[in-house]
Amino acid sequence: MYYPDDTIVAIATAPGRSGLGVVRLSGPEVVGVTTRVLEGVVELQPRHATLTSVCQHTQEAQRLDRVLATYFPGPESYTGEDVLEISGHGNPILLRQIVEALVAAGARLAEPGEFTLRAFLNGRLDLVQAEAVGDLIQAVTPLQARVAFDQLEGTVTDIIGEIDAALFDLVARLEASVDFPEEGYHFSDAVAVASEIRDLLRRTETLLVDAQRCRFIREGCQVVILGKTNVGKSTLFNRLLGAARAIVTDIPGTTRDLLTETIDIDGLSVTLVDTAGIRTTVDTVESEGVNRARGALGVAAAIILVLDQSRPLEDEDHELLGETQTRDRVVVINKADLTAQWVTSELADCGRRVTVSLLENTALTELRQALADTLWVK
Numbered sequence: 001m002y003y004p005d006d007t008i009v010a011i012a013t014a015p016g017r018s019g020l021g022v023v024r025l026s027g028p029e030v031v032g033v034t035t036r037v038l039e040g041v042v043e044l045q046p047r048h049a050t051l052t053s054v055c056q057h058t059q060e061a062q063r064l065d066r067v068l069a070t071y072f073p074g075p076e077s078y079t080g081e082d083v084l085e086i087s088g089h090g091n092p093i094l095l096r097q098i099v100e101a102l103v104a105a106g107a108r109l110a111e112p113g114e115f116t117l118r119a120f121l122n123g124r125l126d127l128v129q130a131e132a133v134g135d136l137i138q139a140v141t142p143l144q145a146r147v148a149f150d151q152l153e154g155t156v157t158d159i160i161g162e163i164d165a166a167l168f169d170l171v172a173r174l175e176a177s178v179d180f181p182e183e184g185y186h187f188s189d190a191v192a193v194a195s196e197i198r199d200l201l202r203r204t205e206t207l208l209v210d211a212q213r214c215r216f217i218r219e220g221c222q223v224v225i226l227g228k229t230n231v232g233k234s235t236l237f238n239r240l241l242g243a244a245r246a247i248v249t250d251i252p253g254t255t256r257d258l259l260t261e262t263i264d265i266d267g268l269s270v271t272l273v274d275t276a277g278i279r280t281t282v283d284t285v286e287s288e289g290v291n292r293a294r295g296a297l298g299v300a301a302a303i304i305l306v307l308d309q310s311r312p313l314e315d316e317d318h319e320l321l322g323e324t325q326t327r328d329r330v331v332v333i334n335k336a337d338l339t340a341q342w343v344t345s346e347l348a349d350c351g352r353r354v355t356v357s358l359l360e361n362t363a364l365t366e367l368r369q370a371l372a373d374t375l376w377v378k
């Protein structure tokens with residue numbers, strides 16, 4: 001159960017082993033709790049790192065680790081309460097023992113996100129900034145981290161505040177003009193009001209467009225690689241990933257289930273999906289793979305349709321070209337290192353297309369750029 005008035009403790013650094021690990025406390029009894037476990041510490045100096053040891057008091061005092069303790073008195077702290085950070089060696093066993101010693105001294109183990117919740121309740125962060133903390137921690141691309149950090153710095157909050165203040169001022173002047181017409185006061189004229197409203201609408205529309213863009217960056221998107229058998233889908237998957245994740249053979253139907261990995265495309269977190277080759281088959285397992293490939297199209301932000309230039313275009317190719325014609329896609333014409341059996345002019349209205357040789361690793365930069373352009377336009 002959540003109690004806002006007790007003192008909480010948790011490991012603040014990521015799980016695993018590292019050079020340093022941090023244990024954080026927050027609450028009204030931070031000083032009392034920590035002086036019971038920090039060796040020789042009677043008084044903590046604000047914002048001053050104190051070299052000491054954490055002791056576990058059982059029948060006799062036992063040193064757990066040599067640490068640096070830094071005290072941040074409220075309200076000028078992350079949570080707005082008294083906060084203390086203990087920096088020790090980044091061994092999970094030691095860090096857990098430090099937490100156990102602090103709990104035994106009177107602290108409570110924090111719930112997930114409780115430090116940020118207290119920062120919000122104490123007015124240190126607004127809701128937009130509190131959400132940005134989680135986004136910054138979960139970011140997997142530099143662009144995601146940049147957007148989350150800007151949000152944490154209050155960029156969005158400032159813009160909303162400016163629009164709110166301008167709207168409040170406009171409403172106040174309009175109400176004053178309506179309430180006191182007989183006195184002859186005119187706080188706003190029609191032309192100025194119309195101009196201000198248009199400006200507020202423009203600023204709000206810009207904010208909404210930016211919000212959609214930031215949501216796209218934050219949540220990422222899914223891109224499906226589609227094509228008939230043996231056109232090079234799994235090879236393309238591996239090339240974009242930079243690792244031999246998918247099995248590649250000359251046997252048609254090697255890929256039977258969806259295979260996913262996350263990559264960075266121009267700052268966007270893209271979940272790349274390798275699919276089974278589209279063809280008519282009596283194999284039950286492969287048929288299910290084909291059905292799943294078609295099902296993946298329903299949630300894809302964009303499609304990479306792979307064609308084989310070394311073989312004549314077949315019914316499956318034309319079917320997929322027609323099926324994806326209205327979707328955001330990049331058509332990849334593979335096997336440029338072999339003799340072409342058809343010319344690209346046959347794909348007059350296919351949209352963005354890139355001719356590559358996955359065997360020789362040619363034009364992959366152009367492909368990544370075409371995919372990035374497709375996603376950003378979306």
